[in-house]
Amino acid sequence: MTMNTHPSLPEFEYVQPATLAEACEFLASHAVEARPFLGGTDVFVRMRDGFLTPQFLVDVKNLKGLNDLHFDPKAGLTLGAAVNMNRVIASPEVKAYYPLLAEACRSVASYPLRTRATIVGNICNASPAGDTIGACLTLDGVLHIHGINGPRQESMASFFLGPGKTTLKLGDVVTAIHFPIPPKGCVGMYLKLGRNQLSDLSIVGVTALGYPDSNCKSGYRFRLALASVAPVPLVPTQAETYLANHSITPESVHEAARLSTDACSPIDDVRGSARYRKQMARNLSAKALAEVWKKLN
Amino acid sequence: MAFHKINVTINDDLEQVVVPSNMTLMHMLRESLALTGTKNGCSAGECGACTVLLNGEPVNSCMVLAVECDGAKIVTVEGLAGKKQLDPIQEAIVQEGGVQCGFCTPGILISSHALLKRNPNPSEDEIREALVGNLCRCTGYVRIIESVKVAARMQSVTT
Numbered sequence: 248m249t250m251n252t253h254p255s256l257p258e259f260e261y262v263q264p265a266t267l268a269e270a271c272e273f274l275a276s277h278a279v280e281a282r283p284f285l286g287g288t289d290v291f292v293r294m295r296d297g298f299l300t301p302q303f304l305v306d307v308k309n310l311k312g313l314n315d316l317h318f319d320p321k322a323g324l325t326l327g328a329a330v331n332m333n334r335v336i337a338s339p340e341v342k343a344y345y346p347l348l349a350e351a352c353r354s355v356a357s358y359p360l361r362t363r364a365t366i367v368g369n370i371c372n373a374s375p376a377g378d379t380i381g382a383c384l385t386l387d388g389v390l391h392i393h394g395i396n397g398p399r400q401e402s403m404a405s406f407f408l409g410p411g412k413t414t415l416k417l418g419d420v421v422t423a424i425h426f427p428i429p430p431k432g433c434v435g436m437y438l439k440l441g442r443n444q445l446s447d448l449s450i451v452g453v454t455a456l457g458y459p460d461s462n463c464k465s466g467y468r469f470r471l472a473l474a475s476v477a478p479v480p481l482v483p484t485q486a487e488t489y490l491a492n493h494s495i496t497p498e499s500v501h502e503a504a505r506l507s508t509d510a511c512s513p514i515d516d517v518r519g520s521a522r523y524r525k526q527m528a529r530n531l532s533a534k535a536l537a538e539v540w541k542k543l544n
Numbered sequence: 545m546a547f548h549k550i551n552v553t554i555n556d557d558l559e560q561v562v563v564p565s566n567m568t569l570m571h572m573l574r575e576s577l578a579l580t581g582t583k584n585g586c587s588a589g590e591c592g593a594c595t596v597l598l599n600g601e602p603v604n605s606c607m608v609l610a611v612e613c614d615g616a617k618i619v620t621v622e623g624l625a626g627k628k629q630l631d632p633i634q635e636a637i638v639q640e641g642g643v644q645c646g647f648c649t650p651g652i653l654i655s656s657h658a659l660l661k662r663n664p665n666p667s668e669d670e671i672r673e674a675l676v677g678n679l680c681r682c683t684g685y686v687r688i689i690e691s692v693k694v695a696a697r698m699q700s701v702t703t
C-alpha cells in the first residue's frame with residue numbers, strides 16, 4: 248500500500264498507554280521527546296507549523312476515568328480531562344449550575360472542532376487567549392494531576408507561568424478539573440472580541456462573575472479574568488478588591504474597568520495592536536461588569 | 545515510524561487498514577480508501593471541507609489521527625444517502641441550489657445532517673452557529689441555510 252501523507256503531520260510514534268501510571272512513566276522517561284495529547288487540536292496545528300517536533304505523542308484520552316462527567320449537588324462538578332467541549336455544553340447539570348462554562352465553550356471554534364477540543368487541553372496549552380480559562384479561573388477550578396509521585400491537586404489561580412508555561416512537571420498528566428458549587432445567586436458572562444463573531448481566537452476576552460456576599464462592603468463580590476492581554480490569563484485582583492470595597496455605581500464600575508486595564512500588558516499581533524487591546528479591555532470589562540450587575544438586580 | 549493495523553467501520557463496511565502514526569483520518573479516507581468525497585481544504589481544522597461523522601458526531605477529519613479510529617464508526621458523505629433515497633439534506637440542497645463549485649458541500653452536508661439529528665427543528669441562528677466551521681467561498685450561504693430549513697421541514701413530514 249502506498250501512502251501519501253502530505254501535507255500531513257511530521258513523523259512521530261503514536262503511543263497508547265494502558266494505565267495512568269504507565270503514561271506518567273513513559274512521559275517522565277522521555278523528557279523532551281514525548282508529549283501527552285487529548286483532542287490534538289492545539290498539538291497537531293503546532294506540529295504542522297513546525298513549532299513542535301515530538302518523537303512520541305501519548306494518547307491519554309482513553310485512560311480510565313478521563314471521560315467521566317460527574318456532578319454532585321454538594322461536591323460540585325468534576326470533568327474528566329478528555330470530556331470534550333460539546334459534551335460540556337450539552338450537559339444539563341452544566342446548564343443549570345455552570346452556564347458560564349457552557350458559554351465559554353460555545354465561543355471556541357466550531358461544533359466539529361469542539362467534538363475533539365477539551366477544556367483541560369485549552370488550559371494545559373496555556374495560551375493567554377484560551378477562551379475557557381477565564382470561566383475556570385472565576386469558578387475556582389482545581390486541576391487533578393497524576394505525576395510520577397502519585398496524584399495531587401493544583402488550583403487554577405497559580406497554574407500559569409507564561410505563554411505555554413505552567414506548573415506541570417515532567418511526567419504529569421492532568422486527569423480532571425473540579426469545580427465547587429458556585430456561590431448562591433451568581434451571574435456570569437463571557438465577552439469575546441474576535442475578528443469575526445464566532446470561531447476566531449480572541450483579540451480580547453473578558454469573563455465576569457458576580458454574586459451576593461455579605462463580607463463585602465458593597466454586598467457583592469465580582470470576579471474578573473481577561474484573555475489575550477498579558478503573558479498569562481489575567482486576574483485583575485485590584486479591580487476585584489476595589490469593587491468589593493465600594494458600592495456598585497456606574498462610576499465604580501468604570502474605575503474597576505480602568506484598574507483592570509492597568510494590569511494589562513498586551514502585545515501587538517495579527518489580531519490587534521496592544522493599544523487597541525488595552526482600550527477594548529477597558530470597554531469590555533465595563534460592559535461585562537455592568538451587565539452582570541444588571542442581572543444581579 | 546511504526547505502522548498500525550486498525551479495524552474501522554466506514555459507511556457500514558468493516559475495513560482493515562494499515563496506517564502510519566502520522567496519517568490523519570482525512571488522508572486515510574482519501575488516499576487509502578479512495579473516498580475522495582471528503583475534501584482537503586486547509587488541513588488545519590479551519591474550513592470544514594473534511595468533516596465526517598466519528599461515532600455519530602461531526603469532526604474535522606484532518607484533525608484526527610487514523611490510528612485513533614481503531615474500532616470506530618465513520619460516516620462520510622458517500623455514506624449519507626440510503627440505498628434508494630438521498631438524505632433529506634442532500635435532497636434539499638439540490639432543490640434549493642445550495643451547491644455551486646461543490647467543494648464545501650460534503651462538509652456542509654455532514655454538519656447539517658448532524659445538526660438535524662440533535663436538533664430536528666433548528667432556528668436560523670442555530671443553523672448559522674452549527675455551520676460556522678464550514679466555509680463556502682461560492683454561495684454566500686443564504687441558499688445553504690435555506691436548504692437546512694427545507695430539510696428540517698422534509699424530515700418533519702416523513703417522521
Ligand SMILES: Cc1cc2nc3c(=O)[nH]c(=O)nc-3n(C[C@H](O)[C@H](O)[C@H](O)COP(=O)(O)OP(=O)(O)OC[C@H]3O[C@@H](n4cnc5c(N)ncnc54)[C@H](O)[C@@H]3O)c2cc1C
Pocket residue numbers: 282283284285286287288289290291292307328354355356357360363364365366367368369370371372376377378379415419420421422446447448449588589590
Ligand atoms: C481551527 C481552530 C480553531 C480554534 N479556535 C479556538 C478558540 O476559538 N478559542 C480557543 O481558546 N482555542 C481555540 N483553538 C485551540 C484549541 O482548539 C483549544 O485550545 C483546545 O481546547 C485544545 O484542547 P485539545 O484537547 O485539543 O488539546 P491538545 O491539543 O490535545 O493539547 C493541548 C496542550 O495540552 C497538553 N496536554 C493535553 N492533555 C494533557 C494532559 N492530560 N495533561 C497534561 N498536558 C496535557 C498538550 O501536550 C498540549 O500542549 C482552536 C484550534 C483550531 C485548530
Ligand code: FES
Pocket residue numbers: 583584585586587588589590591592593594595604605606607
Ligand atoms: S481540511 Fe480539515 S478543516 Fe479544512
Ligand code: FES
Pocket residue numbers: 642643644645646647648649679680681682683
Ligand atoms: S459551493 Fe463552492 S465552496 Fe461552497
